[in-house]
Amino acid sequence: MLYCVEMTVSIPRDIPLDEVERIKASEKERAIDIQESGKWPHLWRVVGEYSNISIFDVEGNDELHSLLSSLPLFPFMKIKVTPLAKHPSSIF
Numbered sequence: 001m002l003y004c005v006e007m008t009v010s011i012p013r014d015i016p017l018d019e020v021e022r023i024k025a026s027e028k029e030r031a032i033d034i035q036e037s038g039k040w041p042h043l044w045r046v047v048g049e050y051s052n053i054s055i056f057d058v059e060g061n062d063e064l065h066s067l068l069s070s071l072p073l074f075p076f077m078k079i080k081v082t083p084l085a086k087h088p089s090s091i092f
C-alpha cells in the first residue's frame, strides 16, 4: 500500500544542542536504512518549513506505524498520514 506522509518536526528548545545533533544524525541513518529497503521511495523537503512529504510503500497500517515510530525524531514530530489508492484516470 502507498501512503503519503507529512512529518513536521518541532524540537523543544530546552534539549541541549549536542543531544539534538545526535538525534538528527541517528534520524538520518535510520531514514537511509528505510529508504534502502525500498519502503520509503520519496522523501522531499517542504520549502520553508521543518517538514517533509514522503511516500511510503508498505504492507499496511501496522508496518507504516512501526517504521514511523522507529524514527529517532518520532517523539518530536506531528505526522499526517494519507492512504493512497489508484486514480481511475492515472496512466501510471
Ligand SMILES: O=C(O)CC1=CCC(=O)O1
Residues within 6 Å of the ligand: 007, 009, 027, 028, 031, 050, 051, 052, 073
Ligand atoms: O528533517 C526532517 O524532515 C525529518 C526527517 C525525516 C527523515 C529524516 O532524515 O529527517
